Amino acid sequence: MLGLKVHKKGAETAKRYLVKNALLDNQLIVFGSNSFIYLPIKGEISPKKKQGVEKATGGKLVSSKFEKSGVKGKYRELLQKRLGKSYDDVTKSYDIVGNIALIDAKGRPATQMAKAIMQTNKNVLTVISKGGAVSGKYRVRKYAHILGKKNFIADYRENGIELKFDIRKTFFSSRLAFERLRIAKLVRPKENVVVMFAGMGPFAIEIGKMQRQANVVGIELNKDACRYMKQNIALNKTGNVVAELGNVKRVADKYKGFADRIVMPLPKTAFEFLGAVLKVAKRKCIVHYYAFGDRETGFEDEIKKVRNFFEKKGRKVKILDKRVVRQYSAKEVEIVLDILVG
Ligand SMILES: C[S@@+](CC[C@H](N)C(=O)[O-])C[C@H]1O[C@@H](n2cnc3c(N)ncnc32)[C@H](O)[C@@H]1O
Structure with a gap:
């Protein structure tokens, strides 16, 4: 989808311009990041019109992911009514992981937000607040209970699979759902x-469920996460998926020359594991490599790094595809490169 990325200071003027020209998708x-607001654009827009919009608003038209209003629209309305302030001044959106809603409560009216979420989402039984960013080698974060049943076990459905897990003990992001489906379809x-x-x-279970004849191995260092992976394999009856507990660098020895395809969803440090990729890969292998980077220069930087690495090892590299997976922070996006290593 196309969005107008505009600096916060100019956002109101830009919004008025879009409304006046029937270009804002209601x-x-x-959504916003630290310094920018992203306004959804309605329908297709010609290159000439694009130039006009950018000139008039001082913004930039970029491909973006927007959530549908609907339930979230009602939540905003309810909050606005209760708090009597503009939604953007006091609150933020939320994520839903099955029966649990996640909010970022820092400096915000957490209980009011939680009440509004539970009133507008009948499936949400618990609201918890994120306590900081994902961190550490297990990529987990702390959570605090805000409202509803005191439960941290999420029961979540995505792309035809069901996942149960303790949200405090394992990484999870529903924002990767589209990417998981994309990979499973390949x-x-x-x-x-x-x-x-x-x-x-x-990733592993979605692939195993969609492609019953594939053999899938999931490698995970975090004991709790791996235990849940085993339970989720059983829950989804994906007998073609094996869960391996351990460090990728070590488990790689067990799967030398095994893989037609390798998925590397550790954007922070995936590069450090390209040695393990070389061990596990067949002579021809497709690698889905994730990284954080700048929206403008991220692809170029990572392609250079990865190409250098493989070519130094005497392997040929062809970039089959590249895409932005999600906005990660104000400055960074998560990207993926689909690489054929030959
Ligand atoms: C960003 S999470 C991705 C999890 C999962 N693929 C998903 O999409 O929800 C990265 C995971 O890699 C695991 N991890 C980190 N270093 C590892 C290593 N050296 N070997 C195996 N797993 C590792 C972490 O424990 C964490 O669960």
Whole structure:
């Protein structure tokens, strides 16, 4: 989807311009990062019109992901009514992981937000607040209970699979759902797939469920996450998926020359594991490599790094695809490179 990225200071003027020219998509939710606001654009827009919009608003038209209003729209309305202030002044949106809603409560009216969420989302039984950023080698974060049943076990459905896990003990992001589906659709029958950094199993199980004839191995360092991956394999009856507990660098020895495809969803440090990729990969292998980077220069930087690494090892590299997976922070996006290593 196309969005107008505009500096916060100019956002109101830009919004008025879009409304006046019938270009603002009211069915989608405006979102913001530290310094920028992203306004959803309605329909297709010609290159000439694009130039006009950018000139008039001082913004930039970029491809963006917007959430649909609907339930979230009602939540905003309810909050606005209760708090009597502008939604953007006091609150932020929320994420839903099955029966649990996650909010960022710092400096915000947490209980009011939680009440509004539970009133507008009948499936949400618990609201918890994120306590800081994802951190550490297990990529987990702390959570505090705000409202509803005191429960941290999420029961979540995505792309035809069900996942149960303790949200405090394993990484999870529902914002990667589209990417997981994209990868699962690429897998062909009888492929051997290694999902490094598998967490509690979303990539591995989705692939195993969609492609019953594939053999999938999920490798995970965090004991709790790996235990949940095993339970989720059983829950989804994906007998073609194996969960391996351990460090990718060590488990790689067990799967030398095994993989037609390797998924590397550890954007922070995936580069450090390219040695393990070389061990696990067949002579020809597709690698889905994730990284954080600048929206403008991230692809170029990572492609250079990865190409250098493989070529130094005498391997050929072809970039099959590249895409932005999600906005990660004000400055960074998560990107993925689909690489054919030959
Ligand atoms: C960003 S999470 C991704 C989890 C999962 N693939 C998902 O999409 O929900 C990265 C995972 O890699 C695991 N991890 C980190 N270093 C590892 C290593 N050296 N070997 C195996 N797993 C590792 C972490 O424990 C964490 O669960």
